[in-house]
Amino acid sequence: xxxxxxxxxxxxxxxxxxxxxxxxxxxxxxxxxxxxxxxxxxxxxxxxxxxxxxxxxxxxxxxxxxxxxxxxxxxxxxxxxxxxxxxxxxxxxxxxxxxxxxxxxxxxxxxxxxxxxxxxxxxxxxxxxxxxxxxxxxxxxxxxxxxxxxxxxxxxxxxxxxxxxxxxxxxxxxxxxxxxxxxxxxxxxxxxxxxxxxxxxxxxxxxxxxxxxxxxxxxxxxxxxxxxxxxxxxxxxxxxxxxxxxxxxxxxxxxxxxxxxxxxxxxxxxxxxxxxxxxxxxxxxxxxxxxxxxxxxxxxxxxxxxxxxxxxxxxxxxxxxxxxxxxxxxxxxxxxxxxxxxxxxx
Amino acid sequence: xxxxxxxxxxxxxxxxxxxxxxxxxxxxxxxxxxxxxxxxxxxxxxxxxxxxxxxxxxxxxxxxxxxxxxxxxxxxxxxxxxxxxxxxxxxxxxxxxxxxxxxxxxxxxxxxxxxxxxxxxxxxxxxxxxxxxxxxxxxxxxxxxxxxxxxxxxxxxxxxxxxxxxxxxxxxxxxxxxxxxxxxxxxxxxxxxxxxxxxxxxxxxxxxxxxxxxxxxxxxxxxxxxxxxxxxxxxxxxxxxxxxxxxxxxxxxxxxxxxxxxxxxxxxxxxxxxxxxxxxxxxxxxxxxxxxxxxxxxxxxxxxxxxxxxxxxxxxxxxxxxxxxxxxxxxxxxxxxxxxxxxxxxxxxxxxxxxxxxxxxxxxxxxxxxxxxxxxxxxxxxxxxxxxxxxxxxxxxxxxxxxxxxxxxxxxxxxxxxxxxxxxxxxxxxxxxxxxxxxxxxxxxxxxxxxxxxxxxxxxxxxxxxxxxxxxxxxxxxxx
Numbered sequence: 001x002x003x004x005x006x007x008x009x010x011x012x013x014x015x016x017x018x019x020x021x022x023x024x025x026x027x028x029x030x031x032x033x034x035x036x037x038x039x040x041x042x043x044x045x046x047x048x049x050x051x052x053x054x055x056x057x058x059x060x061x062x063x064x065x066x067x068x069x070x071x072x073x074x075x076x077x078x079x080x081x082x083x084x085x086x087x088x089x090x091x092x093x094x095x096x097x098x099x100x101x102x103x104x105x106x107x108x109x110x111x112x113x114x115x116x117x118x119x120x121x122x123x124x125x126x127x128x129x130x131x132x133x134x135x136x137x138x139x140x141x142x143x144x145x146x147x148x149x150x151x152x153x154x155x156x157x158x159x160x161x162x163x164x165x166x167x168x169x170x171x172x173x174x175x176x177x178x179x180x181x182x183x184x185x186x187x188x189x190x191x192x193x194x195x196x197x198x199x200x201x202x203x204x205x206x207x208x209x210x211x212x213x214x215x216x217x218x219x220x221x222x223x224x225x226x227x228x229x230x231x232x233x234x235x236x237x238x239x240x241x242x243x244x245x246x247x248x249x250x251x252x253x254x255x256x257x258x259x260x261x262x263x264x265x266x267x268x269x270x271x272x273x274x275x276x277x278x279x280x281x282x283x284x285x286x287x288x289x290x291x292x293x294x295x296x297x298x299x300x301x302x303x304x305x306x307x308x309x310x311x312x313x314x315x316x317x318x319x320x321x322x323x324x325x326x327x328x329x330x331x332x333x334x335x336x337x338x339x340x341x342x343x344x345x346x
Numbered sequence: 347x348x349x350x351x352x353x354x355x356x357x358x359x360x361x362x363x364x365x366x367x368x369x370x371x372x373x374x375x376x377x378x379x380x381x382x383x384x385x386x387x388x389x390x391x392x393x394x395x396x397x398x399x400x401x402x403x404x405x406x407x408x409x410x411x412x413x414x415x416x417x418x419x420x421x422x423x424x425x426x427x428x429x430x431x432x433x434x435x436x437x438x439x440x441x442x443x444x445x446x447x448x449x450x451x452x453x454x455x456x457x458x459x460x461x462x463x464x465x466x467x468x469x470x471x472x473x474x475x476x477x478x479x480x481x482x483x484x485x486x487x488x489x490x491x492x493x494x495x496x497x498x499x500x501x502x503x504x505x506x507x508x509x510x511x512x513x514x515x516x517x518x519x520x521x522x523x524x525x526x527x528x529x530x531x532x533x534x535x536x537x538x539x540x541x542x543x544x545x546x547x548x549x550x551x552x553x554x555x556x557x558x559x560x561x562x563x564x565x566x567x568x569x570x571x572x573x574x575x576x577x578x579x580x581x582x583x584x585x586x587x588x589x590x591x592x593x594x595x596x597x598x599x600x601x602x603x604x605x606x607x608x609x610x611x612x613x614x615x616x617x618x619x620x621x622x623x624x625x626x627x628x629x630x631x632x633x634x635x636x637x638x639x640x641x642x643x644x645x646x647x648x649x650x651x652x653x654x655x656x657x658x659x660x661x662x663x664x665x666x667x668x669x670x671x672x673x674x675x676x677x678x679x680x681x682x683x684x685x686x687x688x689x690x691x692x693x694x695x696x697x698x699x700x701x702x703x704x705x706x707x708x709x710x711x712x713x714x715x716x717x718x719x720x721x722x723x724x725x726x727x728x729x730x731x732x733x734x735x736x737x738x739x740x741x742x743x744x745x746x747x748x749x750x751x752x753x754x755x756x757x758x759x760x761x762x763x764x765x766x767x768x769x770x771x772x773x774x775x776x777x778x779x780x781x782x783x784x785x786x787x788x789x790x791x792x793x794x795x796x797x798x799x800x801x802x803x804x805x806x807x808x809x810x811x812x813x814x815x816x817x818x819x820x821x822x823x824x825x826x
Contacts, residue, residue: 093431093433222452222453225444228444229447232436235431236427236431236494238394238395238416239420239427239498240448241418241420241421241447241501244416281435285435286434286435287440
């Protein structure tokens with residue numbers, strides 16, 4: 001198929017990087033207090049190289065303490081979810097797989113809510129208790145999903161995954177509701193957080209997220225060739241010498257790390273891992289060598305922009321960011337499902 | 347190279363392989379055949395390590411297969427499964443590049459120039475170089491199979507495992523692929539469905555049935571009728587490849603009911619004698635049209651003038667047959683300068699129904715024993731044309747024996763009629779352009795032999811002898 005101009009245009013790292021940077025700048029600039037790009041630039045220079053600046057201290061404060069951590073977190077979470085989606089889709093050979101649709105996000109959310117509910121604080125984990133519990137829950141959920149799918153249908157049809165996702169989300173949703181019902185006022189805020197949000201997190205959350213983000217990304221980026229091999233089926237992967245079980249576990253672990261940590265800091269933001277890999281695949285093809293880095297950049301940019309929309313569309317109130325991503329993601333999900341089923345039945 | 351010893355395998359309760367043992371030598375093309383469910387694919391999966399060994403031993407290149415690391419094994423053995431899983435959004439080249447996986451280090455993979463060369467070579471090998479940037483989903487089934495083969499070749503393995511490699515391929519593609527594998531000098535272990543293709547390409551075969559190794563050996567040893575019947579439960583006949591020293595098999599789908607009526611009838615025209623059979627007869631003949639072995643329903647002996655000359659007599663004859671409304675694919679056609687109104691028919695009913703038609707002229711009589719003394723070369727239309735119809739089932743050998751018997755009887759007829767080769771002045775054994783056809787219905791009684799002293803040969807010789815003598819008499823009468 002001949003590629004359209006837009007596909008060709010977007011199919012390179014420079015364009016993607018520029019788009020990502022512009023998205024970040026827009027994210028900082030737009031809000032109740034509109035900030036020109038030049039002020040952002042000066043403030044950033046001021047804070048990194050201690051150059052002189054005329055930007056008022058209040059604005060500078062907004063940029064550094066509120067807007068910047070917010071867009072950075074949105075970017076990292078978006079990138080993480082997109083990468084996790086790519087990994088799930090590659091491993092399961094299923095374009096509908098995404099942390100949210102297969103229930104892994106919900107599993108991680110249960111972990112997070114348990115931490116809040118029981119006021120868990122494991123001393124040896126310190127403040128990392130929250131992300132680590134979330135990640136553990138994500139991993140356990142994922143393994144359970146895989147086992148379940150394998151048992152239900154050996155070759156894991158596209159519908160199987162969807163059904164398992166429904167079951168998982170329903171189950172974990174009720175577990176969370178139960179805990180919320182038992183708890184007092186404080187956990188009610190959790191509800192809005194569960195819808196997904198990067199608001200009012202600040203730098204502590206960014207620093208909470210970054211270590212897991214780096215490990216997870218590295219884990220996936222060193223497995224690009226294996227992800228490609230798995231796209232041709234586990235059998236083909238084994239034939240060309242991939243240590244299937246070991247590599248699969250590594251990839252699943254990395255993807256769980258990204259998902260669990262992202263949920264721990266921002267709640268369940270759905271469909272990013274579905275929309276971004278799908279779009280990116282249209283741009284650059286399925287080869288993970290390009291798909292992974294481009295999904296990283298576009299995923300980050302996407303969530304930053306989604307956040308901008310979420311906080312401006314009904315200003316001064318804010319929508320949960322998950323509302324925006326689901327609005328975009330759910331129809332795409334439906335479309336992909338129809339396409340897949342149609343291909344299957346001919 | 348590959349040593350399989352006493353391997354058994356079971357899925358749950360179901361035992362699918364029973365104590366299989368065989369050896370594949372370096373550079374060998376080794377075929378595995380058997381009916382569906384005989385355990386071929388399971389055996390293949392054990393070799394490719396897709397399934398773990400349960401009982402028994404498999405040694406490849408001197409080492410037990412389970413001691414190899416995945417990458418080591420991938421450098422040694424590449425497998426091409428029956429169903430190629432293609433992934434959408436990858437180009438052919440990207441797929442083939444995956445074959446280099448075992449040669450790259452895990453943490454810091456480096457793509458070298460050698461990798462590039464190997465990939466290019468593999469693509470060229472399967473003639474997909476021109477399509478290397480095409481997406482896999484745009485390829486045909488056969489091309490995908492070839493792309494997968496290129497990936498396997500890029501692994502630079504010493505052994506290729508193929509599970510029905512020519513699935514989804516048309517005939518030309520099948521042979522292209524197999525020729526390529528044959529030339530590659532790799533050790534190939536392949537599952538085949540087509541016995542003839544296996545015979546053409548494999549050095550040795552393994553027959554599996556119900557999970558047991560029934561036989562292992564060269565195609566010539568294994569492709570006999572009783573063996574195939576016991577392995578595949580199918581009735582088949584063996585024959586030889588026309589140009590290669592390979593045995594082939596043909597299946598007999600159904601046997602027709604024997605005919606009770608007289609299976610042939612004759613129509614005589616001014617210029618030709620036509621004998622038509624109710625059902626096709628198998629014919630061994632030296633006829634100008636339909637010579638050699640063929641099945642035919644129409645037998646034409648056509649009169650042409652003595653000065654008939656044609657550069658391409660066979661083509662002219664075919665055109666003549668078409669004009670007469672005969673299908674030349676089902677016809678055995680001969681020419682003669684003799685007046686075909688003088689044709690002689692003889693027939694017998696014991697031990698089988700037999701029918702002989704002879705036209706004879708002795709103008710070109712030749713003594714074969716002294717023919718080397720003659721300097722002339724004659725290629726004019728045939729003079730003694732003999733048609734023999736036998737309502738019986740003859741073996742290949744019986745056909746040849748029948749031909750000998752007929753020839754001997756004809757020669758004796760000439761001898762007793764004192765026909766002389768005018769050039770050498772010795773008794774002639776035939777004429778320069780005699781033609782004979784032995785046709786058999788291939789139904790009813792089976793005759794292994796048809797020599798002169800067999801029941802069928804005796805009758806054959808007698809009636810051909812009599813018919814030839816009468817035909818010579820009529821020829822002489824007409825000449826006056």
